[in-house]
Amino acid sequence: MDIELMINSFPKLLSAAVITLKLLSVSLIIGLFIGLFFAILRLNKNIFINRFAYGYSYIFRGTPLLVQIFIIYFGLGQIEYLRLTVLWVILKEPYWCAIIAFALNTGAYTSEILRSAFQTIKPGIIEAGKSLGISNKVIFYKIQIPIAIRQSLPAYGNEIILMMKGTSLASTVTIMDLTGVAKYIISTTFKPIEVFIVAGGIYLFMTFIIHNLIKFLEKKYSFN
Amino acid sequence: MELLAFGDTGWGDELFYATLMTIAVSITAMFIGFLFALIFTPLKLSKNKFLNFIANSYTTIIRGVPELLVIYLFFFGGTGAVMFVASIFGYNEYIEINAFITGAFAIGIISGAYSTEVFRGAIQSIDKGQFEAANVLGLNKFEKFFKIILPQTLRLAIPNLSNVWQITLKDTSLISVTGLVEIMRQSYIAAGSTRDPLFFYSFAAVLYLLLTFVSMKLINRLEVKYSRGY
Numbered sequence: 001m002d003i004e005l006m007i008n009s010f011p012k013l014l015s016a017a018v019i020t021l022k023l024l025s026v027s028l029i030i031g032l033f034i035g036l037f038f039a040i041l042r043l044n045k046n047i048f049i050n051r052f053a054y055g056y057s058y059i060f061r062g063t064p065l066l067v068q069i070f071i072i073y074f075g076l077g078q079i080e081y082l083r084l085t086v087l088w089v090i091l092k093e094p095y096w097c098a099i100i101a102f103a104l105n106t107g108a109y110t111s112e113i114l115r116s117a118f119q120t121i122k123p124g125i126i127e128a129g130k131s132l133g134i135s136n137k138v139i140f141y142k143i144q145i146p147i148a149i150r151q152s153l154p155a156y157g158n159e160i161i162l163m164m165k166g167t168s169l170a171s172t173v174t175i176m177d178l179t180g181v182a183k184y185i186i187s188t189t190f191k192p193i194e195v196f197i198v199a200g201g202i203y204l205f206m207t208f209i210i211h212n213l214i215k216f217l218e219k220k221y222s223f224n
Numbered sequence: 225m226e227l228l229a230f231g232d233t234g235w236g237d238e239l240f241y242a243t244l245m246t247i248a249v250s251i252t253a254m255f256i257g258f259l260f261a262l263i264f265t266p267l268k269l270s271k272n273k274f275l276n277f278i279a280n281s282y283t284t285i286i287r288g289v290p291e292l293l294v295i296y297l298f299f300f301g302g303t304g305a306v307m308f309v310a311s312i313f314g315y316n317e318y319i320e321i322n323a324f325i326t327g328a329f330a331i332g333i334i335s336g337a338y339s340t341e342v343f344r345g346a347i348q349s350i351d352k353g354q355f356e357a358a359n360v361l362g363l364n365k366f367e368k369f370f371k372i373i374l375p376q377t378l379r380l381a382i383p384n385l386s387n388v389w390q391i392t393l394k395d396t397s398l399i400s401v402t403g404l405v406e407i408m409r410q411s412y413i414a415a416g417s418t419r420d421p422l423f424f425y426s427f428a429a430v431l432y433l434l435l436t437f438v439s440m441k442l443i444n445r446l447e448v449k450y451s452r453g454y
Contacts (some may be wrong), residue, residue: 168290
């Protein structure tokens with residue numbers, strides 16, 4: 001055991017963890033909007049809109065995240081036309097490519113979580129709103145969405161943790177996140193176990209915080 | 225399309241073998257995962273606090289740490305560990321471990337943590353009466369487990385195990401970082417030499433979709449088989 005290496009690498013890994021958290025939070029926020037958008041499309045009665053939303057979530061849930069990142073980072077740059085547009089400013093940055101991939105990926109999972117949450121809302125609640133003369137729009141924003149959020153919190157908490165682990169793939173497109181820095185230290189010192197303990201410890205700590213945060217929110221938004 | 229031709233002119237046969245490799249690694253990893261679940265599920269259900277602690281640490285650590293980090297640990301640490309053990313027996317030459325074994329083992333350990341949780345949940349949700357009924361009938365431990373508990377556990381576990389299978393299948397794409405030529409690695413090689421990453425990575429995505437689609441169909445059949453009588 002090389003304790004000295006563990007102590008020396010700790011600050012480096014900790015500052016890399018900040019990048020991991022940034023990647024995670026930005027992609028979760030974008031992903032939440034994408035997920036909500038596609039969940040609403042899934043509830044649409046039009047079969048084409050419905051199929052489109054289902055296809056989106058099926059493709060992103062059925063393929064590895066690594067493939068998605070590679071298509072966006074290596075693949076899209078190949079399209080000549082795209083290089084001429086404003087989008088290229090974003091797509092040439094590995095950081096944004098990773099975020100786009102993460103957001104689309106978590107958006108697919110989030111849409112499934114929210115869809116099932118919307119579907120478990122008892123029709124009686126919506127009917128009660130209607131009988132009180134509340135407009136459909138207000139019923140949706142003030143009744144359905146808050147209940148759906150409460151219903152989907154436990155599953156969404158799992159998704160956050162899965163996504164946090166997913167951000168480690170950013171290291172494959174040259175981003176020095178927690179895993180990227182850990183790999184760099186391992187490959188220069190050949191001390192995989194020590195580095196794994198420190199980096200893994202930081203990841204576990206973040207998992208622990210997220211887990212408890214979700215538990216707290218669940219309690220706060222519970223019905224009783 | 226000529227990019228996918230079989231033989232020397234295209235990448236069709238290479239990608240076909242890479243797909244077989246992905247399937248082989250996934251099945252091996254899933255199997256290793258079952259072995260781990262076989263060890264850790266009883267520990268999780270045991271009344272002994274210490275055994276509980278060991279099993280809980282295993283599942284918590286593996287499920288809280290990124291798969292890629294675990295793979296790096298095995299990729300860089302595997303050789304060292306084996307050489308250390310070999311040096312105890314007096315063998316000091318360099319030993320290189322096969323990328324397939326390292327990869328399957330790393331993914332297997334991850335898959336095992338998820339399987340353990342699935343089996344624990346399934347066994348815990350079996351009605352207490354079933355255990356008691358087996359005792360009343362005077363079945364021995366062996367019969368009780370294989371004839372009463374296991375069939376019911378499988379029925380409850382299969383839907384969740386199919387999720388574990390999907391996770392395992394998708395995780396194998398990460399082994400590409402160790403150089404094992406599965407779908408992802410082969411696409412990387414093909415994309416590099418043809419300068420057509422968009423096509424090859426999209427094709428890799430199609431291959432993975434195909435694998436998940438077919439395996440879901442097969443698992444659904446299994447589910448029907450084990451739900452007989454319900």
